[in-house]
Amino acid sequence: MGAGAAGLAAAIFSAEQGPHLTIELLDGAKSIGAKILVSGGGRCNVMHDVVTPDDFFGTRHLVRNVLAAFPVQETVAWFASLGVKLKCEETGKLFPVTDKARTVLEALVARCRELGVVLRPDHRVTDIARMNGAAESGGIEPARFVIRHQQGETYARRLMLATGGQSLPRTGSDGSGYGLARRLGHHVTSIVPALVALVLEDRCFHEKLSGLSQEVELQTLVEGRSVDRRTGSLLWTHFGISGPVVMDASRFWCLARERGETAQLYGNFLPGRTIDQAREWFLAHTAKNPRRSLLKMFAESLPERYVETLCHHVGGDPQQACGQVSRAIRDRLLTALTRFPFPVVRDRGWNFAEVTAGGIPLEEVNFRTMESKLLPGLYLVGEVLDCDGRIGGFNFQWAWATGRVAGRAVAASLPARSDC
Numbered sequence: 001m002g003a004g005a006a007g008l009a010a011a012i013f014s015a016e017q018g019p020h021l022t023i024e025l026l027d028g029a030k031s032i033g034a035k036i037l038v039s040g041g042g043r044c045n046v047m048h049d050v051v052t053p054d055d056f057f058g059t060r061h062l063v064r065n066v067l068a069a070f071p072v073q074e075t076v077a078w079f080a081s082l083g084v085k086l087k088c089e090e091t092g093k094l095f096p097v098t099d100k101a102r103t104v105l106e107a108l109v110a111r112c113r114e115l116g117v118v119l120r121p122d123h124r125v126t127d128i129a130r131m132n133g134a135a136e137s138g139g140i141e142p143a144r145f146v147i148r149h150q151q152g153e154t155y156a157r158r159l160m161l162a163t164g165g166q167s168l169p170r171t172g173s174d175g176s177g178y179g180l181a182r183r184l185g186h187h188v189t190s191i192v193p194a195l196v197a198l199v200l201e202d203r204c205f206h207e208k209l210s211g212l213s214q215e216v217e218l219q220t221l222v223e224g225r226s227v228d229r230r231t232g233s234l235l236w237t238h239f240g241i242s243g244p245v246v247m248d249a250s251r252f253w254c255l256a257r258e259r260g261e262t263a264q265l266y267g268n269f270l271p272g273r274t275i276d277q278a279r280e281w282f283l284a285h286t287a288k289n290p291r292r293s294l295l296k297m298f299a300e301s302l303p304e305r306y307v308e309t310l311c312h313h314v315g316g317d318p319q320q321a322c323g324q325v326s327r328a329i330r331d332r333l334l335t336a337l338t339r340f341p342f343p344v345v346r347d348r349g350w351n352f353a354e355v356t357a358g359g360i361p362l363e364e365v366n367f368r369t370m371e372s373k374l375l376p377g378l379y380l381v382g383e384v385l386d387c388d389g390r391i392g393g394f395n396f397q398w399a400w401a402t403g404r405v406a407g408r409a410v411a412a413s414l415p416a417r418s419d420c
């Protein structure tokens with residue numbers, strides 16, 4: 001159940017390996033694939049050209065094993081076989097050459113139809129019951145699950161939970177899969193929005209910089225301990241901060257807040273330089289050009305609008321000659337440049353998050369098959385699991401890889417001779 005990226009991939013791989021199987025994809029949404037359509041700004045960043053376990057947050061060796069089951073080249077070839085040619089951009093992100101997410105969705109759906117997979121939109125699943133005690137007769141395995149949905153009931157010998165996370169709930173991925181998993185005996189770790197923008201206190205100057213992008217080194221501290229450090233592009237917005245580096249770091253801030261821990265986010269707008277190095281540079285520069293304004297001096301390596309705003313923020317004058325800047329202002333400016341404490345009040349919430357951090361622990365799944373270790377016949381794939389990737393196509397890669405492993409395993413567990 002769940003006809004998103006992971007569910008569609010799993011159905012295709014199952015049907016290819018087990019043409020004798022009857023495969024139904026139940027989905028709560030009226031039309032399937034909404035998340036694929038909005039992904040990558042409508043272009044669908046299908047995957048990345050280099051994929052390593054470091055690009056994911058999840059139990060490392062399990063993530064590594066799953067990814068190894070569907071290497072990059074095989075994924076590219078699989079999409080080519082579906083008629084989706086991919087192009088690699090400078091960032092390493094792969095998109096369909098058409099630059100249209102619809103190309104990806106249509107190819108997946110077309111392949112499902114070709115293989116006889118039955119797509120059932122508007123079938124929101126509300127409950128799953130296990131059937132006990134039915135004896136195998138004539139080599140035919142009886143149904144193990146009764147799936148209750150809006151349109152009635154479906155019986156199944158195998159059940160795949162591909163209900164996604166909770167990000168962008170209007171697409172159908174509203175987090176209801178976690179409740180179903182719990183009722184089937186699984187644990188679900190705390191879930192929080194990830195790859196999400198962060199809202200800053202109103203008193204901060206972000207609104208003045210809205211639309212401006214710049215490089216920053218972000219450090220996240222939880223209970224005073226550094227848990228993440230990364231450098232990349234930050235985008236100032238009318239509500240706070242966004243951009244790839246912020247989105248990638250957001251999960252740490254959100255998880256800490258969820259646990260009731262203090263989380264702080266610091267920015268170094270001179271990435272790679274310490275405050276001492278910045279001071280040395282300032283003094284050397286001032287000695288050479290004492291009459292140069294602060295604005296001119298810093299605008300050599302930083303956007304002018306940002307320098308102007310930051311000078312005002314620390315009580316300085318961007319037009320003042322650097323040789324005349326007081327030590328107090330200089331130090332405040334250098335501190336703000338190299339260790340700016342972002343006054344984060346909250347994340348932007350599920351409606352703006354691209355993915356979910358947390359979910360069903362990977363330890364509860366056999367990584368060779370994606371079958372539940374707690375309930376035989378149940379398979380778990382995609383974002384519903386406790387694994388989230390950084391920005392760049394990694395979350396879809398997780399969906400394709402888990403879908404392939406599970407799809408093939410389901411078909412292997414139901415050989416043709418036992419088909420009914």
Ligand SMILES: Cc1cc2nc3c(=O)[nH]c(=O)nc-3n(C[C@H](O)[C@H](O)[C@H](O)COP(=O)(O)OP(=O)(O)OC[C@H]3O[C@@H](n4cnc5c(N)ncnc54)[C@H](O)[C@@H]3O)c2cc1C
Pocket residue numbers: 001002003004005006007026027028029032033034035036038039040041044045046047123124125126162163164165167168171172173174175176177353354355381382383384392393394395396397399
């Ligand atoms: C705005 C946005 C942009 C993104 N861009 C990218 C990108 O470019 N690259 C990338 O790698 N990742 C991207 N992602 C993340 C990526 O879309 C997801 O990680 C991926 O879709 C997860 O696949 P999934 O199949 O596990 O879940 P989903 O794709 O969310 O599919 C889950 C399906 O299950 C169905 N469902 C849920 N509950 C029930 C129920 N109770 N009964 C029946 N059906 C149910 C839903 O309707 C949905 O169709 C983006 C996400 C968002 C929100």
